[in-house]
Amino acid sequence: MNKFKLLVLTMLLLSGLSVFSQNPDFHIYLCFGQSNMAGAARAEAQDSIVDARFQMMGAMDCPDKGREMGSWYTATPPLCDCNAGISPADYFGRTLIENLPSNVKVGVINVSVGGCRIELFDKENYQSYVETAPDWMLGWIKNYGGNPYGRLVEMAKLAQKDGVIKGILMHQGESNPNDSLWTQKVKAIYDNLMIDLKLDPTKTPLLAGELLSAEFDGKCAGFNQFIAQLPAAITNSHVISSEGCPGKPDGLHFTAEGYRILGKRYGEKMLSLLGENQAGLIQRVVEDGGTGAYKAIMYTDNSLPTHTVFRPDDLSVFGKKNQLPIIVWGNGACANSPWEHVNFLSEVASHGFLTIAIGPMPQEGERGAGRSTSSQLTDAIDWAIAQNSDESSIFFGKIDISKIAVSGMSCGGLQTLEVAPDPRVTTAVVCNSGIIGDGGGMPGMPGLTKDHLAKLHSPILYLLGGESDIAYKNGMDDYKRINHVPVFVANMDVGHGGTYRQPHGGEFAKVATAWYKWQLKGDMKAGKLFTGNSPELSQSSVWTVDKKNLP
Structure with a gap:
């Protein structure tokens, strides 16, 4: 019997088949961007109660949180690094869990770096950006092995052994003012993710959130005109409105309530794309x-x-x-x-x-x-x-x-x-x-x-x-x-x-x-x-x- 088991395992390895059991009811979402996706508002008491069906994978070791890179945990904030706050990913996942069947789990992997330009996630040219990055950003980048895009892909491949990647969330743009090539840069990142993770673009939407709006004195609200152009560059991309999402006095970041509203909108859009029709959602x-x-x-x-x-x-x-x-x-x-x-x-x-x-x-x-x-x-x-x-x-x-x-x-x-x-x-x-x-x-x-x-x-x-x-x-x-x-x-x-x-x-x-x-x-x-x-x-x-x- 032992020889038979060894033979079967050898055949599986030689044929390239995975011996891992991928659960189709474990929906995984990749998140990336800068500080608004990382989470720049302190989590409050109401944010501490999380359904265990909503999971997060650590993208770096956080000993103080009892988290190890590459492992799944209940998605209690922070979902990004060790010290971030509440982010759109928090209430994105909660909205999905509230409305998807009880047998479905949701997992997020959040790799975001405050203040970064979109070039940091350029698979081919990120190093040239890192060389010019400010000193305060280097430690953050180092925590992702010096290559945030590479870390996102590394974690995503681990996650694919457990579940199925259903979509990608992005919030970025404040550090790319008036960049008319931004949409093409985002498309290059998206295309690389599709190739590196063997994903089908027709089944893997990109959800991109608007920056803090002018109604809350958003300093970068004008950049939303570029975000609005994403669907023309990436067919399966969708813009998430920030209208009505409160912001901090700095004119850049959302308040905790703003993140909750924005995250819920990410979730509602994803649910509509999944075709779910649950009371309280659509x-x-x-x-x-x-x-x-x-x-x-x-x-x-x-x-x-x-x-x-x-x-x-x-x-x-x-x-x-x-x-x-x-x-x-x-x-x-x-x-x-x-x-x-x-x-x-x-x-x-x-x-x-x-x-x-x-x-x-x-x-x-x-x-x-x-x-x-x-x-x-x-x-x-x-x-x-x-x-x-x-x-x-x-x-x-x-x-x-x-x-x-x-x-x-x-x-x-x-x-x-x-x-x-x-x-x-x-x-x-x-x-x-x-x-x-x-x-x-x-x-x-x-x-x-x-x-x-x-x-x-x-x-x-x-x-x-x-x-x-x-x-x-x-x-x-x-x-x-x-x-x-x-x-x-x-x-x-x-x-x-x-x-x-x-x-x-x-x-x-x-x-x-x-x-x-x-x-x-x-x-x-x-x-x-x-x-x-x-x-x-x-x-x-x-x-x-x-x-x-x-x-």
């Missing part, structure tokens, strides 16, 4: 859930990850006698994120509507990125109809598929007009928008011409921002040309931005909600805002209105 209450009778939530559904859903939280009150009409929404600037409109959309949903916006759910403070297309409005309609007939769906039998509104703002308004001829559409709401006379406009906008208006077949509402709205002339011209369907136009002197970001979406949400109630729910009281010789909205001091083909 679900959020906007403001107070709206002023309607049904408090609303915002979330991403696994079966429609390209969109954001706004709906009443309690669906038990909906059924055959009280169904949810469908509202689909296109965003301004053809953006693939409803971040500007979440107050508005949540408010509408709180009045008993299933509201679906183009783009994945924005994390708190995140602006989102990418461009959208009109077809995503149709995708949302198709999805809602399918959900209503799916016995496994929470929406089964609860959606009124005969009542559908297509809506949008600015470029999203043009997308709305493009989709409005769909025979399933009951009504359309066009906000701060209108067809450009010659069909021109910004790249990516639907190239509609005025003859498209003849294809409309249902009542339509135009909400415009008055003469200072850049879409005012286009929208008013649409109104003048539409004579074959009911049309109502309302102007409020607020410009192109509308009131979407005001509490509960402001006046635009009030008027749009009344229109939806009338058109999709038959609420005649709400309809009085738009009907009669003197519509109630015409009596408002802030709105000017006009109508055609309406009672």
Whole structure:
């Protein structure tokens, strides 16, 4: 028997196979950067309670902490060196653990050096940077064997014997001011990690956090313009917003609370990339859930990850006698994120509507990125109809598929007009928008011409921002040309931005909600805002209105 075991072991070694057992449920993340990734705020009492499923691997020996390089420990801060504070990695891991299945563990390896330029992690040329590094940094670098990139790879290879590397976190840039080549330098580091660790770039995202924002007097906030360019250089990279993350008076570092918020955003983004849909993660209450009778939530559904859903939280009150009409929404600037409109959309949903916006759910403070297309409005309609007939769906039998509104703002308004001829559409709401006379406009906008208006077949509402709205002339011209369907136009002197970001979406949400109630729910009281010789909205001091083909 002993000879047989020896033979098997010899065969394994000769064939290059590993005798280590890699656990696919142990998710590992590599972290690197400078002081904000290391952690520059003192951990507080609330940070000391950590789930044992969240682990950290020491990247250097820390005798005072009882930690040895290359070993796993419960991820009690510091997660970087022996004396760092709380960092984004702390609440990144905690957020994952709170929302992933209980059989999944999360491990982080954090190799960061305060004050360093990105060149310190250049696999080929780091030595030339070390030669010019300030004296106070040399000890830090020495603790990583004189080569932080090499130490990160060394630890990562050890970790791969235990689990699977799922992603990379980075926070760096303060020491590379105005460096237009920074994104390419980061790409070189990322590419080297993919090669050295035999990782698949399509399955290994890079999450890069913004520097302290201008709202907290961030001295390097201007560098965020370079960080925003990372997705153009690295396809599978994602920018984590620092908006709303408090900073220290030094204008460089976050406070402990700032790190908690930022770390949670890293975690939420990673969870969305993993496709997890857990309550409390990819679900959020906007403001107070709206002023309607049904408090609303915002979330991403696994079966429609390209969109954001706004709906009443309690669906038990909906059924055959009280169904949810469908509202689909296109965003301004053809953006693939409803971040500007979440107050508005949540408010509408709180009045008993299933509201679906183009783009994945924005994390708190995140602006989102990418461009959208009109077809995503149709995708949302198709999805809602399918959900209503799916016995496994929470929406089964609860959606009124005969009542559908297509809506949008600015470029999203043009997308709305493009989709409005769909025979399933009951009504359309066009906000701060209108067809450009010659069909021109910004790249990516639907190239509609005025003859498209003849294809409309249902009542339509135009909400415009008055003469200072850049879409005012286009929208008013649409109104003048539409004579074959009911049309109502309302102007409020607020410009192109509308009131979407005001509490509960402001006046635009009030008027749009009344229109939806009338058109999709038959609420005649709400309809009085738009009907009669003197519509109630015409009596408002802030709105000017006009109508055609309406009672």
